[in-house]
Amino acid sequence: MSSTVAEREVVVRTVDVVKQYGEGEAAVRALNGVTCEIYTGEYLSIMGPSGSGKSTLFNMVGGLDKPNEGSVFVNSVDIAQLTPRELAFLRCHTIGYIFQTFNLITVRTALENVTLPMLFAGTPPDEAEEKAMELLTLVGLGHRYHHRPSELSGGQQQRVAIARSLANSPSIVLADEPTGNLDLKTGQEIIDLLRHLNSDRGVTIISATHDHKMLDVSDRIFHIRDGQLAKVETRAEQDALANSAA
Amino acid sequence: MKQTTFKNVDPPFWVAWNQAKASIRVRFFRQMITTAGIALGIAFFCSMQTIRVAGGPTVQSEDQLRWLVGTSLVMCLVGVTNSMLMSVTERFREIGTIKCLGASDGFIVKVFFLEALLLGVGGSATGAILGTGLMSFVQSNQGGHVTLLGSFLTALMGTVIGVVMTVCAAVAPAIQAAKMPAAAALRMDI
Numbered sequence: 497m498s499s500t501v502a503e504r505e506v507v508v509r510t511v512d513v514v515k516q517y518g519e520g521e522a523a524v525r526a527l528n529g530v531t532c533e534i535y536t537g538e539y540l541s542i543m544g545p546s547g548s549g550k551s552t553l554f555n556m557v558g559g560l561d562k563p564n565e566g567s568v569f570v571n572s573v574d575i576a577q578l579t580p581r582e583l584a585f586l587r588c589h590t591i592g593y594i595f596q597t598f599n600l601i602t603v604r605t606a607l608e609n610v611t612l613p614m615l616f617a618g619t620p621p622d623e624a625e626e627k628a629m630e631l632l633t634l635v636g637l638g639h640r641y642h643h644r645p646s647e648l649s650g651g652q653q654q655r656v657a658i659a660r661s662l663a664n665s666p667s668i669v670l671a672d673e674p675t676g677n678l679d680l681k682t683g684q685e686i687i688d689l690l691r692h693l694n695s696d697r698g699v700t701i702i703s704a705t706h707d708h709k710m711l712d713v714s715d716r717i718f719h720i721r722d723g724q725l726a727k728v729e730t731r732a733e734q735d736a737l738a739n740s741a742a
Numbered sequence: 743m744k745q746t747t748f749k750n751v752d753p754p755f756w757v758a759w760n761q762a763k764a765s766i767r768v769r770f771f772r773q774m775i776t777t778a779g780i781a782l783g784i785a786f787f788c789s790m791q792t793i794r795v796a797g798g799p800t801v802q803s804e805d806q807l808r809w810l811v812g813t814s815l816v817m818c819l820v821g822v823t824n825s826m827l828m829s830v831t832e833r834f835r836e837i838g839t840i841k842c843l844g845a846s847d848g849f850i851v852k853v854f855f856l857e858a859l860l861l862g863v864g865g866s867a868t869g870a871i872l873g874t875g876l877m878s879f880v881q882s883n884q885g886g887h888v889t890l891l892g893s894f895l896t897a898l899m900g901t902v903i904g905v906v907m908t909v910c911a912a913v914a915p916a917i918q919a920a921k922m923p924a925a926a927a928l929r930m931d932i
Contacts, residue, residue, distance in 0.1 A: 664844070
């Protein structure tokens with residue numbers, strides 16, 4: 497990561513994003529004008545207390561929800577302008593998702609779970625299966641490809657989910673509290689795996705988290721407070737802080 | 743900045759077909775209860791209809807019989823709709839997940855349509871044959887007259903009504919879920 501900020505490619509940009517839930521008196525502004533840029537190849541953490549709008553911002557960036565005002569650009573495409581079909585295409589090709597609760601398709605095997613997004617993308621079945629095996633091997637589950645999620649441990653399920661998120665070689669991988677449902681050791685393994693994918697394969701990783709181990713490996717940290725971007729911390733600042741404290 | 747181009751590809755039919763089959767196979771017990779609900783409703787309707795066409799020495803008048811058939815139809819409509827609605831709504835999260843993987847709304851509806859079609863045909867045919875067969879037997883023993891064509895038509899009617907109801911009751915909530923923003927579908931917890 498020697499390149500300066502100025503020459504880095506922007507993969508996601510949000511401009512004055514406002515998201516409101518409910519109407520009239522009961523309306524809640526989950527996001528209140530968030531403007532930010534996310535660069536290709538970085539490992540970004542979004543942090544904030546629950547109810548801060550962290551998950552909402554995450555959903556906006558991932559094309560899972562549309563903003564009420566402002567715009568979200570992914571690869572310079574404005575998400576709000578897309579038809580449902582185009583949005584499905586974007587989710588399929590450009591974004592990979594990892595969830596706190598794993599969210600694998602319970603009725604399909606690990607291999608089928610990883611293959612599915614590729615079939616949606618129109619990849620021939622043989623090719624899709626081959627790549628799925630490759631990805632499962634990459635996350636260390638090559639030998640358990642024929643097991644269904646209910647036959648795998650939490651950590652293994654999350655590994656399958658990570659393999660699945662990489663299926664269509666997305667521009668960004670969104671991880672919503674990926675270690676939230678795992679014990680410390682397994683959580684650490686998942687973090688290491690994500691960090692490796694980030695540095696070895698150049699995958700852009702955006703994660704919502706309050707796991708401090710996760711923050712330690714992040715290039716940048718967005719702090720969200722009351723629906724606004726309160727602070728952006730870079731890795732250099734963090735290290736400096738750690739050093740001065742020590 | 744990389745530019746995204748949108749070309750529309752839908753996965754081949756067998757992807758949806760396999761997903762529907764897997765969903766029935768893996769959740770077999772749950773799905774069989776749903777199917778039993780459909781079968782019982784249709785069996786009830788078919789047996790009432792058989793009494794009506796048998797014209798045996800029943801105590802009821804034609805009007806009363808019509809009323810019975812009508813009520814049984816409403817009952818089985820509510821029963822089938824209830825079991826299908828439940829089986830779709832408890833899977834909203836799965837729908838949200840599949841949306842995240844890049845499935846089009848059409849694909850999601852297609853999976854639920856196929857699944858309901860399989861369950862509907864299986865359940866309705868079983869129920870229709872059971873209901874019509876048993877009641878034809880009972881009616882014949884009591885001096886009624888049930889023609890083969892009559893019971894065939896009754897069973898056919900029951901099957902068609904059952905399949906249409908099952909598919910409608912599954913596809914309507916599936917369309918609703920498929921149209922939701924993915925985040926909203928994922929939030930649904932039942």
